[in-house]
Amino acid sequence: MRIEAAKSLKGVVLVPGDKSISHRALMLSALASGVSTITGLSQGEDVQATKQIIEQLGATTEISDGQLKVFGPDQGLRASAQELYCGNSGTTMRLLAGLLGGVSGHHVLTGDESLSRRPMNRVATPLRQMGLTIEGTGENTVAPLKIVSPSSLKAISYVVPVVSSQVKSAILLAALFAEGPSSVTENIRTRRHTEEMLQQAGVAITVMNSAEGRVIEIQPGRPLALEWDVPADPSQAAFFAVLGVIHPEASIEIPHVYFAPERVGYVNVLRRMGADIAIDQSNELADLIVSSSSLRATSIHANEIPSVDEVPILVVAACAAQGSTHFEAMGELRIKESDRFAQSVALARALGATVTVSGDDFMVEGLGSASNFRSFLFEAGLDHRMVMASAVAGIAGAGVELDDVSTVASSYPSFFSDVDALK
Numbered sequence: 001m002r003i004e005a006a007k008s009l010k011g012v013v014l015v016p017g018d019k020s021i022s023h024r025a026l027m028l029s030a031l032a033s034g035v036s037t038i039t040g041l042s043q044g045e046d047v048q049a050t051k052q053i054i055e056q057l058g059a060t061t062e063i064s065d066g067q068l069k070v071f072g073p074d075q076g077l078r079a080s081a082q083e084l085y086c087g088n089s090g091t092t093m094r095l096l097a098g099l100l101g102g103v104s105g106h107h108v109l110t111g112d113e114s115l116s117r118r119p120m121n122r123v124a125t126p127l128r129q130m131g132l133t134i135e136g137t138g139e140n141t142v143a144p145l146k147i148v149s150p151s152s153l154k155a156i157s158y159v160v161p162v163v164s165s166q167v168k169s170a171i172l173l174a175a176l177f178a179e180g181p182s183s184v185t186e187n188i189r190t191r192r193h194t195e196e197m198l199q200q201a202g203v204a205i206t207v208m209n210s211a212e213g214r215v216i217e218i219q220p221g222r223p224l225a226l227e228w229d230v231p232a233d234p235s236q237a238a239f240f241a242v243l244g245v246i247h248p249e250a251s252i253e254i255p256h257v258y259f260a261p262e263r264v265g266y267v268n269v270l271r272r273m274g275a276d277i278a279i280d281q282s283n284e285l286a287d288l289i290v291s292s293s294s295l296r297a298t299s300i301h302a303n304e305i306p307s308v309d310e311v312p313i314l315v316v317a318a319c320a321a322q323g324s325t326h327f328e329a330m331g332e333l334r335i336k337e338s339d340r341f342a343q344s345v346a347l348a349r350a351l352g353a354t355v356t357v358s359g360d361d362f363m364v365e366g367l368g369s370a371s372n373f374r375s376f377l378f379e380a381g382l383d384h385r386m387v388m389a390s391a392v393a394g395i396a397g398a399g400v401e402l403d404d405v406s407t408v409a410s411s412y413p414s415f416f417s418d419v420d421a422l423k
């Protein structure tokens, strides 16, 4: 697919409902007894995979007036005889592994080619300590995963050894079914949706922040059925934020964005680089207006962007900046939907930037402006964020030819039509 540069970009873009909150709203509604409603659910394939799986496990759903109703069975979820297909979605597979701790019996979790390469040992290790049997392939325990859940689980105190909300969340979901209170410690604070939403759903949970991390204590319990309202996804907003900032003729408004510190580190980075981003914030929501800006280089440590989802698009910003941007401790990029470390470096080089790699760090020598980007070819593979990052670079610069853009449907099916509406 050939994507041309845009002359100017103006208007409002309503990015999809947050993917992380959508997965969790579905899972907590399925665990609850009775009717929950979800407004603003992400329509991406990742979230649809979670929806289909909770239905296989015995929840029923119904769409009315643009809202999704989820009926959680009184007697709880039950094992499915069919395999549970998670598609491209790591969040589905990792969180579900924990949730299935409370669904006694045998389960098989599968995924697409990309997901079948991603390490599941990070969730398998703590969940095995809680009493689940989890079998995968190789030392990283890759899918298909065969899971056997016992009738009761052991409580656990676990320090998450990597920076991962998915690992924290898998343990918290399994801990709902444990024989006593569990605790999970993270050394760097990651997205807080699971603990926050469990608390809203009436589960006894306490959260204590330490210097940079947090400790969560959770009692076993059943979430209550609730009405969930899913705000716009800040990680999708990031593509339009960078597009608006690096395009020479742009002003883009992005309303109703979920805006808690663990998710919007990229906004601080962009502002530090000189980006013109107006933020009208109230509580955990913000309306953003981004406008064309001249950027200067900065240093970005992975801890500033926990989960590193926004790093590929920040690499595009770094390519448009004046000076050398240092990306530090970016090893986690290698195990996402693709090797985003290699892919981000390849993208910057394709745009004409010079990149130096040293271990888990890399340095991007910016081209000073998106007007200096080359027209380029890119193979984004089965990675929605690499499709969108390279598309943004092409739209702001000199165009791009992408081999396959279909993976964008996993998180943002209307991405290209939303861009077109700004032209």
Ligand code: S3P
Binding pocket: 019, 020, 021, 091, 163, 164, 165, 166, 167, 169, 190, 191, 306, 307, 308, 309
């Ligand atoms: C997610 C956590 C992140 C992120 C992913 C969604 C979540 O992964 O990359 O897109 O919803 O919990 P980590 O668990 O590696 O931080």
